[in-house]
Amino acid sequence: MYNTLIDAQTVQDHINDPNWIVVDCRFQLADVNWGQAEYEKSHIPGAIYAHLDDDLSSPPVTDHGRHPLPSPEALTETFSRMGIDANKQVVAYDNANGMVASRLWWMLRYMGHESVAVLNGGWAAWEASGFDTYSGTELNPRTMFIGEANEDWLVQIEDISPNPILIDSRAPGRYAGEFEPLDNKAGHIPGAVNFFFQTNWDENGRYLSTDTIKAQLEALLDGKSADEAVFYCGSGVSACVNLLALKHAGLGNGRLYAGSWSEWSSTENPIETS
Numbered sequence: 001m002y003n004t005l006i007d008a009q010t011v012q013d014h015i016n017d018p019n020w021i022v023v024d025c026r027f028q029l030a031d032v033n034w035g036q037a038e039y040e041k042s043h044i045p046g047a048i049y050a051h052l053d054d055d056l057s058s059p060p061v062t063d064h065g066r067h068p069l070p071s072p073e074a075l076t077e078t079f080s081r082m083g084i085d086a087n088k089q090v091v092a093y094d095n096a097n098g099m100v101a102s103r104l105w106w107m108l109r110y111m112g113h114e115s116v117a118v119l120n121g122g123w124a125a126w127e128a129s130g131f132d133t134y135s136g137t138e139l140n141p142r143t144m145f146i147g148e149a150n151e152d153w154l155v156q157i158e159d160i161s162p163n164p165i166l167i168d169s170r171a172p173g174r175y176a177g178e179f180e181p182l183d184n185k186a187g188h189i190p191g192a193v194n195f196f197f198q199t200n201w202d203e204n205g206r207y208l209s210t211d212t213i214k215a216q217l218e219a220l221l222d223g224k225s226a227d228e229a230v231f232y233c234g235s236g237v238s239a240c241v242n243l244l245a246l247k248h249a250g251l252g253n254g255r256l257y258a259g260s261w262s263e264w265s266s267t268e269n270p271i272e273t274s
Contacts, residue, residue: 001089001114001115002089002091002115002116002117003109003114003115003116003117003247004117004118004244004247004248005117005118005119005120005207005244005248006091006117006118006119006120007119007120007121007125008119008120008121008125008126008128008129008131009129011044011091011119011126012129012131014089015044015045015046015131016046017089019087019088019089020046020088020089020090020091021048021082021083021084021088021089021090021091021140022044022046022047022048022090022091022092022093023047023048023049023050023082023090023091023092023093023101023104024039024043024044024047024048024049024050024093024094024123025049025050025052025056025092025093025094025100025101025103025104026038026039026049026093026094026095026096026100026123027051027052027094027095027096027100028095029182032051032052032053035049035051035052035094035095036049036051038095039137040135040136040137041135042133042134042135043133043134043135043138044093044126044131044133044134045132045133045134046134046138047093047134047138048082048083048138048139048140049137050082050092050104052067052100052103052237053067055078056070056100056103056104056107057069057070058070058071058074061074062154062156062258062259063156063157063236063258063259063263064259064263064266065235065236065258065259065260065261065262065263066182066183066234066235066260066262067103067235067236067237067262068236068258068259069107069154069236069258070107072111072147072148072149075107075110075111075147075149076111076145076146076147079108079111079113079145079147080142080143080144080145081142082140083139083140083141083142083143084108084113084143084145085143085144085145085146086113086146088115088143089115089116089117090104090108090113090115090116090117091116091117091118091119092104092105092116092117092118092119093118093119093122093123093126094122094123095122095123095124096122097121097122097124097198097201097205097206098118098119098120098122098207098241098244099197099237099238099241100237101118101119101122102118102237102238102240102241102243102244103236103237103240104116105117105118105240105244106240106243106244106256109150109253110149110150110153110154110256111145111147111148111149111150112147112148112149112150113145113147118244120206120207121204121205121206122205124205125206152255153253153254153255153256154255154256154258155230155255155256155257155258156257156259157257157259157263157264157267157269160189160230160257160264161191161230162189162190162191162192163191164224164225164228164229165193165220165221165222165224165228165229165230166189166191166192166193166229166230166232166257167192167193167194167195167220167229167230167231167232167239167242168188168189168192168193168194168195168232168233168261169195169196169197169231169232169233169238169239169241169242170188170194170196170197170233170234170238170261171196171198172194172196174186174188174234174261175187175188175192175194175196175274176188176194176273176274177271177272177273177274182234182235182262183234183261183262183265183266184265184266185265185271186271186273187265187271187272187273188261188271188272188273188274189232189261189264189269189271189272190270190271190272191272192232192272193220195216195217195220195242197233197238197239197241197242198241199216200213200216200241200242200245207245207248210248210249210250213245213248213249214249214250214251217242217245217246217249217251218251221251225252226246226251226252226253226254227252227253227254227255228255229246229252229254229255230254230255230256230257231243231254231255231256231257232256232257232259232260232261232264233260233261234260234261234262235260235261235262236256236257236258236259236260239256239257239260240256242254243256
């Protein structure tokens, strides 16, 4: 079972395995139709497409952020439509070194499905490998996904606290309130510390060594409980990269504030800048 990261060669080795599901999560905020179009041009053989807005988000139920987390019932339906069941190994990839793919990774694990991994290096790694690609649209036979949400992993706005530790996963400039490209207010949640999600990657978009990631995150946690740490970002997507890194380093699972800054800043909640 692969449950954090996976390399292109391993995916290729299982490309004809009926118990492996590959999901293309490519997406661009500036052009929400771009990912689907790119998928139809070229994708990993057998991969289906998951749209961040339509499949990995939903109308507000659990939160009121920019990418609201779907309800457990909606996730059960989505995963069943994707052909995922308890016997399936899922591999997710995107064009952003796992930024969107990690959202699918987290949602499946939130619903109790552990056999899910993110392709290290994403679509760029697959292209660089020289392995075959397909075009068009592919679908999987429908299955019956059975899972239950782990509510302990999900944090609501009324439960936000800097204790034991609250971690803002956005770029340092956004955290400090120097600029805000997406939301109406700039800054961060009071008491939060900053750990930019891209800190987990090298200059080629590959995850750093496990030892390096572990050392970085242990320094961030500063002795506090990893399983109680709460991560947020702009809309509950890129924070999942840090949650993936935390799990990959063997430190724990962490918790997600899915509404994130887009929800927090849309109210009269206090804001800090620094």
